[in-house]
Amino acid sequence: MNAIAITEPGGPRVLLPVQRPVPEPGPGEVRIKVRAAGVNRPDALQRQGGYAPPKGASDLPGLEVAGTVDALGPDVSRWNIGDDVCALVPGGGYAEYCLAHESNCLRVPKGFTYTEAAAIPETFFTVWHNVFERGGLKEGETLLVHGGASGIGTTAIQLASAFGATVIVTAGTDDKCKACIALGARRAINYRSEDFVEAVGHFTDGHGADVIVDMVGGDYIDRNYSAAAVDGRIVQIAFLKGRRVEVDFSKLMLKRLTHTGSTLRPRSVAFKADLAAKLHEAVWPLLEQRRVAPVIDMIFPLSEAWRAHERMEESAHTGKLMLDVA
Numbered sequence: 001m002n003a004i005a006i007t008e009p010g011g012p013r014v015l016l017p018v019q020r021p022v023p024e025p026g027p028g029e030v031r032i033k034v035r036a037a038g039v040n041r042p043d044a045l046q047r048q049g050g051y052a053p054p055k056g057a058s059d060l061p062g063l064e065v066a067g068t069v070d071a072l073g074p075d076v077s078r079w080n081i082g083d084d085v086c087a088l089v090p091g092g093g094y095a096e097y098c099l100a101h102e103s104n105c106l107r108v109p110k111g112f113t114y115t116e117a118a119a120i121p122e123t124f125f126t127v128w129h130n131v132f133e134r135g136g137l138k139e140g141e142t143l144l145v146h147g148g149a150s151g152i153g154t155t156a157i158q159l160a161s162a163f164g165a166t167v168i169v170t171a172g173t174d175d176k177c178k179a180c181i182a183l184g185a186r187r188a189i190n191y192r193s194e195d196f197v198e199a200v201g202h203f204t205d206g207h208g209a210d211v212i213v214d215m216v217g218g219d220y221i222d223r224n225y226s227a228a229a230v231d232g233r234i235v236q237i238a239f240l241k242g243r244r245v246e247v248d249f250s251k252l253m254l255k256r257l258t259h260t261g262s263t264l265r266p267r268s269v270a271f272k273a274d275l276a277a278k279l280h281e282a283v284w285p286l287l288e289q290r291r292v293a294p295v296i297d298m299i300f301p302l303s304e305a306w307r308a309h310e311r312m313e314e315s316a317h318t319g320k321l322m323l324d325v326a
Contacts, residue, residue, distance in 0.1 A: 003060055003095035004305045009049030012309035015094075017302075020060070022097050025073030028269075029099050032085060035114035036299075037093040038064040039308040039321040040122050040151065041215075041238060042265055047309065053091040054266045061305075062093020063265060065100070066108060066118035067325070076102050084108040088121035088272055090265055094305055096325060103273035106280055109287040119294035119320040123155040124283060125275050126264055127213075130235045131156055132163075134260050135211040139164030144200060144209035144227060146216045148185060149176035151294070151320040152237070156213060157183045158292040159283065168203060170196050172315060179318050183295070200227040208232060218242040225251035225259075236261030295319025 005018040025031045043061040045051035053059055066086040069079050079085065079102055086108055087100035108117040131137050143160045147153045148169025160167050161184035168187045169180045177188035189199045200209055208229035214220055218241025224234050225248065234257060252259060264272075286292045297317035300308045301324055308321040 001096040002302065004062075004302060005060060005094075006047050009047070012047070012306040012313070014047060015061075015306040015309060020095065023058070023092070023099050025071055025076075025099055027074045028076060028101055028103070029073040030069045030076055030079050030085070030102050030105065031071035031073075032065055032067045032087060032098050032100055032105075033070040034065045034093070034096055034098050034325040035067040036065070036118035037062045037098075037302070037323040037325055038118050038122055038151075039305070039312060039323060040064070041312070043094075044309055044312060051265075057090035058092030058095075058099075060092045060094050062089070062091065062095070062098070062323075064088055064118055064121035065093045065098050065325075066114040066120075067098075069105075070097070078102045079105065084114075084117075086117040086120055088125055088264075088276070094302065094323065096302075101269045101273070104269060104276055106276055106284070109284060111288065111290070112293075114326070115296065115299060115322050115324065116294055119151070119296060119322060120287070122264070123151045123294065123320070124159075124279055125272065126152060126237065127155045127159055128279055128283065129264065129275055130213055130237055130262060131160060131211065134262060135213065135233045135235045137163070137165055137211045140166075141210035142166045142168060142204055142207070142229070144168045144170075144196075144212045144224075145185075146170045146196075146212075146214050146220060147240075148180040148188060149318040150215070152213070152215065153180070154183055154295040154319045155292075157185050159286075161185075162286055162292055168200055168209060176318055179295075197223050197227045204229070211235070213237060215239075216241050218245055221245050222247045222251075225255070225257060228255060228257055230255045232257050234259045237263075297321055299324050
C-alpha cells in the first residue's frame, strides 16, 4: 500500500511516500480502506522526533481517518465489511489502509463526506474530554479558547455554543477572529493587538472565564490565572510557547482555581471507547443536523502531506488540514 513515513526527525520534507505491507487486523480490530485522513499537531511533534507512538502502534503518522471497513479481525461484532466509518487511531493514518479498534470507530454522520468525517475524531474527542469532562463546562458559563481558529478551537466554539456556553477566543489575525465570530464565538481577541486578560475582564464585567482551554503555555499560564473566574478551571492541552515558566501560584490559591491537563493518544482503547460512546449520544445528532461541523481549511493529496505540515507550522490555517487518500 502507499503510505507516508517519517524518514528521519526533521522538518516537513522528511515526510516521504513509501510502500508498506497492508496491515492485518488483530482481535477486536477492523481494517479501514482509508479515503481521507486528518493532520494534527501531534503528527508534527512525532515528525520532529518529540512524540513517539504508543507501544504497539504504527510508526506512520496520522491519528484520525475515514473510509470503508474492508476486513474484520477476530471477535469483531460492531461493524460489517462495507460500513463507512471514521476512527480515532494511535497511528498509521497516513496510508491507504489503517487498523482501528472497533470500539474507537463511529459511523460517518449522515450527509458527511469522507473528508468531513475524517476531520472529526481527534478534535471532537479532545474537545469533549477537555472542555466538558475535565473542564466541566456548564450551560451559562464562559469558555476562553486560545487558538480559536485551530481545529480544536473551531470545534470548541461550536460545541460549547451548542450546549449553551458563551465563548471567547484568541486568534492571531483579524480574519481569523472574524471566522471565529461566524462560528459562534461572542468575542474574538486578536492577541497581537489586544491583551487577552484585559479583554476577557472587560467582556465579562470582571467575572473572568469559567473554563480556559490552553494550547499555548509559556507566559499564557500565569496570564490565564489572571483571566480566570473564581473557581475557574484551566485545561492544558499543549505547550506551543513552552512548558517551563515562572507562575504566581498565589492567584491559583486566592481564586480556588483548578489547573489540569491531558493527552489523548496514549490513553487506553477502553477510555477512547467511552468517549466514542458519549460523542455518539450527545454530538452525533448535532452533526447530522449540521448544527456543528468540522471546519476544513485545505485538502492535500496523501503524497503531499509535507505541504499540510508546512501550512500548519506557518499557522496559516483556519480549521482542519486534511489528506485525500482515495
